[in-house]
Amino acid sequence: MCEVAVEVEEQEREISDAERCSTVAENGVMLVVNHSRVHPPLSVVLATVLYCAEFVTAAVLCSMYHKTEDFIWMGFTIAFMLLPAVLIQLTLTFIHRDLGRDRPLVLFLHLLLLGPVIRCVEALVVYFKAGKKEEPYVTISRKISLKKRQRGPMEWEIGQSERTLAAHRNAFKRTAVIQAFLGSTPQLTLQMYATIQEKYLLPVRLALMAITLISITYGALVCSVLAIQIRYDDYKVRLRPAAYLCMIVWRGLEIATRITALVLFSTALTHWVILVGMVNLLFFFFLPWVEFWARKGSLTENVEKNFSKLGTIVVLCMFTLLYACINVFCWSAVQLDLTHRELIERKQRWGRLAMYYCGRFVENLLLITLWYFFKSDFYEYVCALLLGVQLLICYSLAVLFMLLFYQFCHPCRRLFKYNVHDCLHCVCCRKARHRESGRQRNPASSYSTAATMVLVQEEPVEPVEMLESQNSQTSGRETAIVEDIMEAA
Structure with a gap:
């Protein structure tokens, strides 16, 4: 009886928690939203914003170059604007394998160089739809049975949404690196060179230089994080804010x-x-x-x-x-x-x-x-x-x-064998060390050889002096035993 009472209390507690997080519509339909397991695609949004901002600013600057008849700067600006954009469309199409699927609208937007925009919209739609489930507003006992039967499909839906968002994040990480080092770096170099040669600074050019510098820094940051995640894929890697700040400055x-x-x-x-x-x-x-x-x-x-x-x-x-x-x-x-x-x-x-x-x-x-x-x-x-x-x-x-x-x-x-x-x-x-090579001394304990990710409980470590005394006692006993054997022989 006690176990049954505890189970009923836990179920009522779960339902009360769901009711606190739910919204009841006027037509008697309860909408349960659970975003606890689905992370927002912030990296997708940031990469798309940088792509659009750099593309639009470069286009405006090209129009100004055309008015002032600076055709050399205009030609290079267009080249550094279109080259990464085309490569990004090809990368997104290759990663998502859209050529073998019936998606004419998506392919048409990729031809218009708007592929990152539609991909970002898809990721946001997947995120806002994740964890939503409609069920009738009925009695508590009926709600308990519905919750038991619907728990599996809802968890599957959340897992599917998270996998879809992970695919979008991985794709946009690659495009951010392409945008940064095949477009933004030569673009920033060109605009700085043009500013020095022309001896005046345009506001649009200054805005483009700032956007490209942010894009390059973000792309380098993505490179560092990807390298850590791939190199240590056996562990769940989480970077602290201090690590991000240090990498941004670096x-x-x-x-x-x-x-x-x-x-x-x-x-x-x-x-x-x-x-x-x-x-x-x-x-x-x-x-x-x-x-x-x-x-x-x-x-x-x-x-x-x-x-x-x-x-x-x-x-x-x-x-x-x-x-x-x-x-x-x-x-x-x-x-x-x-x-x-x-x-x-x-x-x-x-x-x-x-x-x-x-x-x-x-x-x-x-x-x-x-x-x-x-x-x-x-x-x-x-x-x-x-x-x-x-x-x-x-x-x-x-x-x-x-x-x-x-x-x-x-x-x-x-986890490094050697650190800085x-x-x-x-x-x-x-x-x-060369001067004191004649003296033997114990090596100091290294900071980088200590374990960080412990999967089992650590055993207590005995002091070095105790281990040395035990070793000396053991060696003394062995010597005594050997001497007794020699005397008996």
């Missing part, structure tokens, strides 16, 4: 400094900047392929089942091109492995990370130095030396925030 300073250095160098040595850009692009484009040939690997066959070998190579080349464009302006946070199913190497390579930032710092220093000696008359009223020092300091701050992120804000930092402080400790204390 990526924003890194990208802004890099683009400014390239623009300043291009104003002094216009034709040489093409050589610098092409060398960077070709190096990072062929680097994964050289590693692939050195390993003598075979191409992954899971890119798309219907693709031929030529189609797979084309897709991998496009993926490698995007990877190269990212590395020209900032650290991509991932390393390509063309033999792997996910095309991304899971191992964290600290040596390559250090080589990239050291090489990029030296390259920015050379670009700024060459600009300082060959700068034009436009910088007569600007302290060029102070500007160059500020750029180098900003890039150093970006590296500092990157180190802070990996040391303190990375969600899986304790281990590398710094190894470099700084190498001489001291």
